[in-house]
Amino acid sequence: MSTQKSVRQQADEVEENPIRLDQEKAEQVIDALNTDLSNLYVIYHQLKKHHWNVEGAEFRDLHLFFEEAYEHAEERADVIAERAQAIGGVPVAGPSNLEERATVEFEGEDVYDVRTSLSNDLEIYAETIERMREHVQLANDLGDYGSEEILRETLVVIEDDAHHFHHYLEDDTLVVEEAVHK
Numbered sequence: 001m002s003t004q005k006s007v008r009q010q011a012d013e014v015e016e017n018p019i020r021l022d023q024e025k026a027e028q029v030i031d032a033l034n035t036d037l038s039n040l041y042v043i044y045h046q047l048k049k050h051h052w053n054v055e056g057a058e059f060r061d062l063h064l065f066f067e068e069a070y071e072h073a074e075e076r077a078d079v080i081a082e083r084a085q086a087i088g089g090v091p092v093a094g095p096s097n098l099e100e101r102a103t104v105e106f107e108g109e110d111v112y113d114v115r116t117s118l119s120n121d122l123e124i125y126a127e128t129i130e131r132m133r134e135h136v137q138l139a140n141d142l143g144d145y146g147s148e149e150i151l152r153e154t155l156v157v158i159e160d161d162a163h164h165f166h167h168y169l170e171d172d173t174l175v176v177e178e179a180v181h182k
Contacts, residue, residue: 009090010090011090011092011097012090013090014026014027014030014087014088014089015088015089016088017086017087017088018086019086019087019146021087021088021142021143021144022142023088025142025143025144026087026088026089026144027089028138028142029087029135029138029139029142029144029147030084030087030088030089032134032135032138032139033080033081033083033084033089033091033135033147033151034084034089034091034092034101035101035102035103035131035135036080036128036131036132036135036151036154037077037080037081037084037091037092037098037101038092038097038098038099038100038101038102038103039102039103039104039124039127039128039131039132040073040074040076040077040080040128040154040158041073041077041098041102042098042099042102042104042105042106042124043069043070043073043104043121043124043125043128043158044070044073044074044077045106046106046107046120046121046124047066047069047070047073047121048066048070049111050062050066050117050118050121051063051066051067051070053111053117054066054114054117055114056114058114058168062114062168065164065168068161069121069161069164069165072157072158072161073158076153076154076157076158079150079153079154080150080151080154083146083147083150086146087144087146087147103127103128103131104124104127104128105124107120115169118165118168118169119169121165122162122165122166122169125158125161125162125165126162128158129155129158129159129162132151132154132155132158133155135151136148136151136152136155139151
């Protein structure tokens with residue numbers, strides 16, 4: 001194993017890219033992509049936590065839904081990270097860097113009731129969606145149609161998951177009033 005260590009690319013540097021996207025434009029898009037990447041990892045970790053801690057009458061359905069949703073977040077984060085790299089950037093990595101870059105906040109380590117957990121999830125989805133819509137427009141304005149398409153595809157996935165969170169929060173339920181913790 002080699003003992004020589006050399007940095008190939010500094011995390012904050014943008015290199016020339018093979019798709020001929022102007023470097024200044026690439027820098028702006030990479031910054032936006034890294035924000036979206038960070039937000040998706042906050043979503044991922046929060047959903048993973050809820051997947052582990054959910055209980056109650058709807059346990060099975062919610063347990064499976066959380067798993068599906070965190071898998072969506074992780075898959076889309078990977079696509080976004082690969083795009084940032086493809087246009088000359090370095091995808092943000094590492095827990096502290098992701099937390100620093102994210103525009104949404106992890107709810108913390110405490111375990112909440114299911115309705116509060118779902119509400120917290122819906123809130124970070126909504127904030128992520130709003131930010132991502134801005135980034136779709138930015139990529140379009142800068143002529144980076146590949147990044148725009150990736151972000152649009154991601155929006156469809158996370159908007160669909162947000163829609164499901166909204167449904168889980170509706171008032172109609174099979175759970176009787178006596179079974180609900182107050």
